[in-house]
Amino acid sequence: xxxxxxxxxxxxxxxxxxxxxxxxxxxxxxxxxxxxxxxxxxxxxxxxxxxxxxxxxxxxxxxxxxxxxxxxxxxxxxxxxxxxxxxxxxxxxxxxxx
Numbered sequence: 492x493x494x495x496x497x498x499x500x501x502x503x504x505x506x507x508x509x510x511x512x513x514x515x516x517x518x519x520x521x522x523x524x525x526x527x528x529x530x531x532x533x534x535x536x537x538x539x540x541x542x543x544x545x546x547x548x549x550x551x552x553x554x555x556x557x558x559x560x561x562x563x564x565x566x567x568x569x570x571x572x573x574x575x576x577x578x579x580x581x582x583x584x585x586x587x588x589x
Contacts (some may be wrong), residue, residue, distance in 0.1 A: 492523060495553070496550075500546075503531075511525070513545055519559070523562065525563060527560045532567075
């Protein structure tokens with residue numbers, strides 16, 4: 492699943508070399524943490540969250556087939572600011588959680 496998220500994210504952003512996906516196991520769920528260049532943050536989230544919702548929907552389909560829960564966290568840019576947004580979470584915290 493990590494490779495899938497990397498593949499999709501790299502296809503969407505302008506800086507594919509800055510895409511990072513960390514994988515961890517928490518409470519029986521596979522947790523994927525995606526970080527991208529701050530200038531690409533909006534491309535991953537999409538208008539009204541549609542892009543990240545679509546990625547999560549695909550992961551949900553895969554999780555059913557694999558028989559385990561998959562969570563995608565999209566991390567805020569390191570400076571804690573969303574491009575064009577005022578409501579940033581503190582640095583390093585998930586911007587959106589599945």
